[in-house]
Amino acid sequence: MLKILSYIREYIDEDASCADYNKEARRLFSLQLAGTFEYYIFHVFNERFLVIRPVESIAVSKLQGMVQIVEDKTGMCVATAFNELNPYAIKKMLKERMAFIVPGKQISLPFLALCIKNERKRIRKEIKKFSPGTQLVFLYLLYSDNTDFDIDQVINNLSVSKMTAVRGLNDLYELGLLTFDTAGQTGRKKIYHKSDSSNFYSEGRKYLDNPVRETVYIKELPKDLVSVKTDLTALAELTMMAEPAQKRLALCSKNRSQLDGAIIDKAEALEDNLPMIQLTKYDTGILGKRGCADPISIMLGLEEKDDRIEMAINDLLKKYEWYIGEEQW
Known part of the structure; x- marks a missing residue:
C-alpha cells in the first residue's frame, strides 16, 4: 500500500496519509466480504476514503456490487487498487464512474474531483x-x-x-x-x-518550511541506506565546525521502509550517541554537495540553534549572493 500512497502523494496530494482498516472491516462486514479485499483508509486534502485491494482476481460486474456494500456500510467512497487492469475493465470502470488506482499507470478518483478543484482555488488565494x-x-x-x-x-x-x-x-x-x-x-x-x-x-x-516530517533514531545504519548528512553532521562536513558525537542523517520519508526493524527509543540513542535520522518531505540531498543535504534544508531542519551553529550557517551561506545573513535567524 506504500506504493499507492507514494503514487497519490506524487500526483494528487503530497500530504496524503493512509492507515490499515482491516480490523474495522472484519467488524463491519461478513467474513466473505472482509476476506475478499485488503482495506486501507486514506486521507487526501480534507477528505477520507477507502482503498480496497482484491486478494484474488475479480470481475468488474461482481466488484461493483461489493463496492456498493462497502460504501453503504462505511459511509465512505471506495477506490479499488489493482496491480494490472486490462483495457476492457478500465473502460467499463470509467463508464460506471468506479474509482480505481493502478500505481504507476492510471488513477481515477471521480469523488475527489471537486476537492482537487477547490484545493487549486485555495492555493491560488492563500x-x-x-x-x-x-x-x-x-x-x-x-x-x-x-x-x-x-x-x-x-x-x-x-x-x-x-x-x-x-x-x-x-x-x-x-x-x-x-x-x-x-x-x-x-x-x-x-x-x-x-x-x-x-x-x-x-x-x-x-x-520556507521545515523539511523534516519525522525524526527517528536507529541502533546502526542499515546496509545500503540511501541517506545524506544533515544538521550538525553536515555542518561539520561543509564548515569548520567540529564533528558531533551523534551522526545525523536525512532520508526521504518515502524510503522509510529502509529503516524497518532498526528504529529505537530516543533516550537509548542519546545515551549511546546512536544515529539520528531526519525523515524529510522531499529529497534534501538532490541539491546538496559532498553527500550532504542542501544548505537551506540543513538550516530549516536544525534540531538546535546557538551561536556556534549560527556562525557555521553564515559561513556556509555567505558565498551565495542572495543570502541576507543573520536576519534569517
Whole structure:
C-alpha cells in the first residue's frame, strides 16, 4: 500500500496519509466480504476514503456490487487498487464512474474531483507555506545561476513528476516570484523567468518550511541506506565546525521502509550517541554537495540553534549572493 500512497502523494496530494482498516472491516462486514479485499483508509486534502485491494482476481460486474456494500456500510467512497487492469475493465470502470488506482499507470478518483478543484482555488488565494514539492522547485531555482527555466529542466534536474513541477512553478508564479512567456511552435510552452536572486530569496524565504516530517533514531545504519548528512553532521562536513558525537542523517520519508526493524527509543540513542535520522518531505540531498543535504534544508531542519551553529550557517551561506545573513535567524 506504500506504493499507492507514494503514487497519490506524487500526483494528487503530497500530504496524503493512509492507515490499515482491516480490523474495522472484519467488524463491519461478513467474513466473505472482509476476506475478499485488503482495506486501507486514506486521507487526501480534507477528505477520507477507502482503498480496497482484491486478494484474488475479480470481475468488474461482481466488484461493483461489493463496492456498493462497502460504501453503504462505511459511509465512505471506495477506490479499488489493482496491480494490472486490462483495457476492457478500465473502460467499463470509467463508464460506471468506479474509482480505481493502478500505481504507476492510471488513477481515477471521480469523488475527489471537486476537492482537487477547490484545493487549486485555495492555493491560488492563500499560500502560507510552500508544499514540499514547491519548496524543492524554489530551492532548485534559487541555487541555479540561470534566470530562465522551462518545465523539462525542473523535471530532469529534480527527478520529479510533471505534476509536481507544474504545481511548483504555478505556485511560485501565483506568489509573484516568477513571470513567464510562451514560446515554441504552438506558442504553448512556458518559459519562466526568475527575478534577481536576492529578491527571489528575500520574497520567497517567508514561505520556507521545515523539511523534516519525522525524526527517528536507529541502533546502526542499515546496509545500503540511501541517506545524506544533515544538521550538525553536515555542518561539520561543509564548515569548520567540529564533528558531533551523534551522526545525523536525512532520508526521504518515502524510503522509510529502509529503516524497518532498526528504529529505537530516543533516550537509548542519546545515551549511546546512536544515529539520528531526519525523515524529510522531499529529497534534501538532490541539491546538496559532498553527500550532504542542501544548505537551506540543513538550516530549516536544525534540531538546535546557538551561536556556534549560527556562525557555521553564515559561513556556509555567505558565498551565495542572495543570502541576507543573520536576519534569517
